Amino acid sequence: MAHAELHHDRPPSISVTRRQSILFVTSEIADYVKAGGLGEVSAALPRALRHHYDVRILIPGYRQVLSQIGSVEEIARLPASFGIPACGLGRGMTKDGLTVYVLLCPELYERDGSPYVDPFGVDWSDNDIRFARLGLAAADIACGNGDPLWRADLLHLNDWPSGLGAAYLAWRGEHIPTILTIHNLAYQGIFERDRLSSLGIPDAAFHINGVEFYGKLSFLKAGIFYASHITTVSSTYAQEITRPEFGCGLDGLLRTRARQGRLDGIINGIDPSWDPAKDPYLVSRFSAENFRGKRANANNVRRSFGLDLSNGPLFAVVSRLVHQKGVDLAISAAETIVSQGGQIAVIGQGEPRFEAELHALAQRHPGSVGVKIGYDEGDARRMYAGSDFLLMPSRFEPCGLSQMYAQRFGSLPIAHKTGGLADTIEDGVNGFLFGAPCVHRFTDAIRRGLETFRSRQRLSAMRRAAMNRPHGWDRSASKYRQVYERACQTAAYV
Template sequence: MRDASRRKASLGARVPPSRWATSAPAGSRGRRILFVTSEIADYVKIGGLGDVSAALPRALRKQHHVRVLIPGYRELLVSLGNVPVVGRLDGLSSLPACNLGRIETRDGLTLYVLLCPELYDREGSPYVDVNGADWADNDIRFARLGLAAADIACGLGDPTWAPDLIHLNDWPSGLAPAYLAWRGRPTPSIMTIHNLAYQGVFGRDRLGALGIPDAAFQMHGVEFCGDLSFLKAGIFYASHVTTVSSTYAEEITTPEFGCGLDGLLRTRAREGRLTGILNGIDESWDPRTDPHLASPFDANDWKGKSVNAEEVRNAFGLAVSRGPLFAVVSRLVHQKGLDLTIQATQTIVRQGGQIVVTGRGEGRLEAELQNLAARYPGQVGVKIGFDEGIARRMFAGSDFLLMPSRFEPCGLSQMYAQRFGSLPVAHRTGGLADTIEDGITGFLFKDLSLAGFLNAVYRSIDAFGSRRQLKAMRRSAMARSFEWQQSASDYAAVYDCVVRSVGVR
């Protein structure tokens, strides 16, 4: 399996289902939606997809009948306990037959669980083993997920329910619309790209094992640079493609950000079949009520923010300081521009600033960050790994969040930071450009270079020196609304358009 086909780092924690308030869909007027995902934050989360998969279906339930399909990983089954079986799904080529389970969360969200122990009941993450290596059979594991989505769309597995539309997410579910197309079934489908860099690329020799017709291995099909791409299949065969911010939807139609798929994506854009819809964040991101914080606070009382800053400094072994506190809460991967942060550290420290970092990712970056902490004891603190409580206190206690990402399809950290009065210092790209108001709720830079980044850092330090400006920007940032309901309404509009255009049901 190629490196681009997996999510390389773990950054997340389980989120209680009760976090999102849901309500019953509006009678029989709502459409039946099958939301297909490889992770959901309630039980198993690797990145932002897990958060989206937990929050968006719940927000959509106010308008539609939504059910979620997810593989039956060991971690999920331990949390759920016994999952009643509602049907049996046949195999295809090397894809094994399996059972389909159905269960409801405490707040009433229906989950379909793909019960296939030989594929999913393992130690490790959804994508890699305990040593961090891709599962050797990832093509089989996620082709089985795509086939199950197609089966359910055809009325198989659960005889009591079939969707009007299937909503697919990233490469692990990318073959679902392809299997439907090869069966001649017209069920509408939405393919959401959360990160185009991860494409699920496998060798041509896997076509037979996955039940893919030889005729589909072409430019107008699943072929990508001589290999098979799950994500390209999803983009090509889906009725409509969405991605997670308006700016990223434009960026991926260019060679710079298109990862080799820009031509196909430009075609979808010209056809009116590519839409950018910004992700949201859930209502728990409220500094007045968050139980993880050392002290609550709001935009009119900053004492609690100071208490959280002190807590963070203690936790990371930093010296007492009156200077600005910069935070990094991120997957530690090249995409996130950690090399620029490392290069900027000397300047930040010399200006009286301190930096705290948490996350997990590429071993080289983890080692470089730990070396940085050793080089600047008391001024730089690094914790490899992720703890939600620590991360939330970092957002609450920091003055600024560093996000010099090379690209950022949506990004959630900059939204969390603003809600907690931490001003992002970020590259003007993707969702960062769509969610940060330069000079009002944060600091953006266009030139992706150390000089460009440092220019934004200097601007943030200048703002810190002006208590009036800092307070005004914090209040503006904390007033920003990133509610999921707006995203859900935008998706509902796309659903309606796609179902009408396909002309079924």
Template sequence: MLESYQLDAGSAVSTMAHAELQCSSQPSISVTRRQSILFVTSEISDYIKAGGLGEVSAALPRALRHHYDVRILIPGYRQVLSQIGAVEEVARLSASYGIPACSLGRAMTRDGLIVYVLLCPELYDRDGSPYVDSFGVDWCDNDIRFARLGLAAADIASGNGDPLWRADLLHLNDWPSGLASAYLAWRGQRIPTILTIHNLAYQGNFERSRLSHLGIPDAAFHIEGVEFYGKVSFLKAGIYYSSHITTVSSTYAQEITRPEFGCGLDGLLRARAEEGRLDGIINGIDESWDPSTDPYLVSRFSAENCRGKRANAESVRRSFGLALNTGPLFAVVSRLVHQKGVDLAISAAETIVSQGGQIAFIGQGEPRFEAELQALAGRHPGSIGVKIGYDEGDARRMYAGSDFLLMPSRFEPCGLSQMYAQRFGSLPIAHRTGGLADTIEDGVNGFLFGEPSLNRFKDAIKRGLDTFRSRSRLIAMRRAAMKRPHGWDRSASRYQEVYERACHAAFA
């Protein structure tokens, strides 16, 4: 055990008694009491997001707060502090090893969700995203930046944060918070921890030389610990030490236990699945994704009356420099990276254009894909439009105005874009993988293809084009897509079950 984490006997007994009272005194935590949950995340769309984690971090705690006292912990990035409003300092967290001291601030969202913010300008007061600088390069001190997040989460759970509140359970998300469960384990504290894997490909791997800076005991640098092919892995630490693992779709939970999707962690994840400690819970989308009320749309509509889609399609065509016509409109709203199958979408564009279709692309990512898309638009003026970057209004109007969303991801843990598209009456054409397989019913509310190859993708596109030519079938599929359950209620209930199991198992 790390020397600086030694607890005196009285505090250790007090901590354990508190946790046992919270977790064990009632047979059903979700019904009979409001347990305290700390949701630890590196992004939240209220203030800053780099991907789907930001959306989930905003929506899931809100879905859970009817049953729990849920609070969020996030680093105090420059973008967060510029938007969050008044922040009250409630604690000072001391330095440990190479991890600097920081203040713990408490603030509140407009709808009353309490957010704890780590106030540490030397780590977080920077331009760029949560993970990279303005040039897209990883911050060289990301290990320290996110070890600070994990250590703070462990401190709050241990009763060393807000003096008026402590967490009974930590809900961790992806590698940036993965060390929290490890710090608790090294302290000998049995506080339940849930780790949700949103994308296994991002692991937070750092050099072994960083062990002492991060406060990781030498004994933990082992295959039964944080060691991963000679490096320190924050994600592996979270998987190894957490009470329970979830990921964001049932299909992805199965896929990551196999070598082709497991990113080197399939053996450990297979063991967790065999122990009953790995679950797949599909994400939902929040209530703002409603075409009958969305303020970004130029014309609103519903499943019963989709006539407003035409006005949104015309808006998209004008915005992307496309010719105004009544042919099928395809959309791509995506990070421009290999995982998302952007190369397949580029290669399939000729087929779409030759059949009278148009494509609007929006996103940013790898420079080679950005350049290829610009060249593609140059070869097909009026038929293909491209915007490098991201704009929320553009994206929502694209979902609302398009007939089809192209989503040929090679792997997709959950995916939100296909659900946004369905809710707005755009039929996704997607690879049968991960959450895409769990949310799209082939031929009913979208189209799936079984192999991430150009030929199989083109076959699915042709099926979509055939459907477009059959007005009655197109309308029926649109309605089915729009009426598919998209909310968080069912997923929140699944998380309640996981919380209860983890809590009881911690003190069995």
């Protein structure tokens, strides 16, 4: 009887399923430091996934991170290994509550410059050690040797700086699932063979089926070879990188991963701050239902860039000024734009030769071409908001964010049909695409844009289509969840 009463008084059992723990490993995050699109994705994707997973971020403790993150508690010491120094593992939090693990190693990370280069634009000579430290820390945390109260069920690695994370797990015989996202295959983290021992890479791994890449070692190849699953940032780019012309020497391995069902393309989204109805940087806000405010932003851009006030079309270039981005094509096409009454505003920095050529272009066409070397967030947002067209003749573009920013702000992108540009622009509907990356094809697309500008009804229809295109992270995050699930299921049977 007593036993029955005890059973009756016991609270009903409730099955609680623990949310999976995801460690998102990145070399940059827009909250604190960014050099490109990876920083934007690292800020947005974990936030889009946080409702479904216990997702946390791991990043090196650069000076920019430590100065902005606020309180950081050191929760562990990660030991030295081979030539990789010991470091502290700090735990902090973003303003909206995302947990961020920070590698505390002043000798590696607390420097002026960007995450990858010194103030003069030269790669740090110890980048192999700096980012091997990141990959090794990711593996340690996944194995339960970091935060004593948390361990990762899955590592989400990003680009070459974290690529060794998957390899270190494999060399330990651990079967923790790993996802590697390739944001740009052209950056591979290539180092000399004599660095193997310093990085703790087994001699047997220096092989075509391992980290070896044309006699050197590649962090990115290590990630591709050892990761459970590979993603890249658009479906078209996922196909392109399996071909020699886009594969950067890794197309054979990537074709193998595609045949195995271990390569997916998932287009990036953009964060909700890109809303012309709410953006605090704009001088006049607007929407797809009423975009009259574009004119005030256009006039602001014209004044800021030294352009004449005009009723003609305004073209924007917001880009790194490098060969990949087709800056030379934009310079060559400028004569066509100016001769048709158009104006061009350019913001960005990059190769000195392109910076010089753009300054010379502006001097040849005062009042019609304006150039600012550098980057300013407010200027960029007002350029998207005020321009009629965005020039984006990239020779290759894994995903691209600028075309989506432009579309959201009612500026029609004119872009090469490649990578994420092909996946996000519908030709003649919400932008213009051209085939081969040459001046002739590019100027043909520009002329189609100019014809559209002269038809206010058609221009308005295309602007609305561009602004109403889905731009958020929901669909992309759902696809990442499917990849996570497949990777975890596969690891369970290894």
